[in-house]
Amino acid sequence: MNHLPTRPATRFAALAATLVLALPLTSSPLAAATAVAAAAAEPAAPAAPAKWTTRVFSRVPAPGYPAYVHAHTNGRVYAGTYVNGSATGVPSRVFEWTRGGQLLRSWPVPGQVLDGSQGVQVAQQTRDGRLVVLETSRRRLLTLDVRTGRWKRIATFPDGSVPNYATWGPRGELYVSDYARPVVWRVPPGGGTPRAWFTAPALNGTELGTTGLVYRPGRRDLVIAQQWVLDGTQLPTTGAVLSLGVRPDGRPGKLRTLWRSGPMELPDGFGIGRSGHLYVALLGTNQLVELTGRGVEVDRFPDVPLLGSNGSAVPFDAPCSATFLGTSVLVANQSAITGTAANQAILRVEVGERGRRPYLPRQARLGG
Template sequence: MLVSAASMMIADPAPAEGSRHGGIQTFARTPANPGFPEGIAVHGNRVYVSGPATFGTAGKGPSKIFVYGTNSEDLKSTITVAGEALGAEHALSCVAVDGPGRVYALSTQLGLLRFTRAGNKYVQESYGAPLPDLPTCAAAAPGAACSPTPIDLPPIPNDIVFDEDGYAYVTDSFQATIFRYAPGGGAPEIWFQSEALAGGGPQPFGANGIRLDPTREHVYVSVTFSLADPSVGAVYRIPLVDAPEEADLELVHEYAGGQAPDGFAFGKSGKLYVTLAGANAISVLDEDGGEVSRIESSPCDEIPLDAPANVAFNDAKDTLLIVNHALLSGNADNFAVLKVRVGDEADPLEKPWLP
């Protein structure tokens, strides 16, 4: 892995003694069709939850976004994605929202979609082209765009975040790349690549979650299964500049033992709440990258944490919302959004006003 050694911050993967929390409640169960929810975004009085984020979807129904209320926690409406070739693999990973409240979703087939609310319905349009399928750099022609991975894998768009200028940053879990869409969408461009973002193991998910830090000076990205050792995952950060270099990559925190960091969110406190799909827990990091606490299920919880994928703050209810992906168990009873009080609020995401 190529890491800036001068500023590396490796924290002890073990949480502080006596810091585990219970009291996880159910916010909403998500329908088994299509199941495997992953993305979540909160805007105004609405919570958007997207899926399915899984393989084996060929021949099954369309991808969907479920719209819940932040206060009543009821299912207000369902957005069904149009235009997917249902006979082939199709999935919807993560979502984001802009200033006017339009919803953006990453489709493995269709690229970056945008949904505009019209009453209780949403109008779908194409915002950004699908991610390109890059050859490995070993096989690419000199000077051609390529992927710094040892084997040729297709693109897998995973998570998305906006900056204040309206650029959308998207992680590609199979191509060790962070792409960027310009304000207004169109074709994605390569923003950052590194072999450190490549995945390894049977399901080689590398670059996964992505967010801006509260100072808007860095882009944070998680790697779920590292190429060098798939039992190790990590959170990195990259300077938020137009053209960062590979040497700019900094390690914030490393997770050993197959804990599999996935999505994350910054709190107003500066703490980082990281989902651990392999450990069925939420790891809470301080501003220096040290783990200060861990949120885990207790026997009293109605639905246990099951491969949590993403988190978002519901400030209206003073809770952290957790998407139960249940990817490894496949247990439809655990497809849900959970909630827990953490004594923190959201570091507000950028929601630019886009063309």
């Protein structure tokens, strides 16, 4: 449902009537006319964009394939380039934009295997402002100091892992989802060896596994997006948004299903609004779906799947994340299936509410 802005003419009429009624009875018609003219001269406040209004925030240069978009506390916006099978010999990059979408600079990722399997996800930030970067070719957890350009390796995940999304926990631990294995990893406060903190058949998606991961401190749970759920509890090719409790002693709690997707919708990254609503990117059907905090679907955009028609110059093409910036979400348009360079962009989609900042505790530090 779209939010219809108040018509300027209606606002003007109401203001003029108020001014006329507020005039003393001895005021002349000329004074009344002057007051009305003064009201008319005041510029009307710009109307807020209608819900789901979409525009291009920025195109993403080569090597393209943008992943999760991170809105930093320094006011800048960051995204990495993800797996690109054709980009042999080309390192992944981390790009930086202003909040208005102006590209400022970028950094190549050092030490990658450049066989086409390379990719990076700017997954989080530390308390002191370094970017938390997940690198796929060598399964590394890295940090990038955007003030100095210095990279640092923090940890390496076991063979067969594809580190995907990350979120801070209540004690300064870092939880990391794994796209290839049914595991949520836990990196201890300050850094160290990742440990398999939680594993379950529900996180087994074969080639289409676990994606978005966000900690909700008010509910003390991790919200997890799963592209396919192959544990027999639902139809194959359908995904889910799950809730996994975090107990006060730091152990995992119960895993519950909040919402089940349709076939091949492939839920990916998501943002959480101040209302508690979740805005989830559906990579498979080129849509965004809005859920309540308990997983009830309330809206989706666009209505027609697959076509990606959003009213902007760039259609949705494998949208893979939704990050709040003001009252809109930044959607990374990865074009992972078609590989269309012209569609590899970050789109800004109005949702009509502000978002909750990603959880960033005081202990959110890595590497000293």
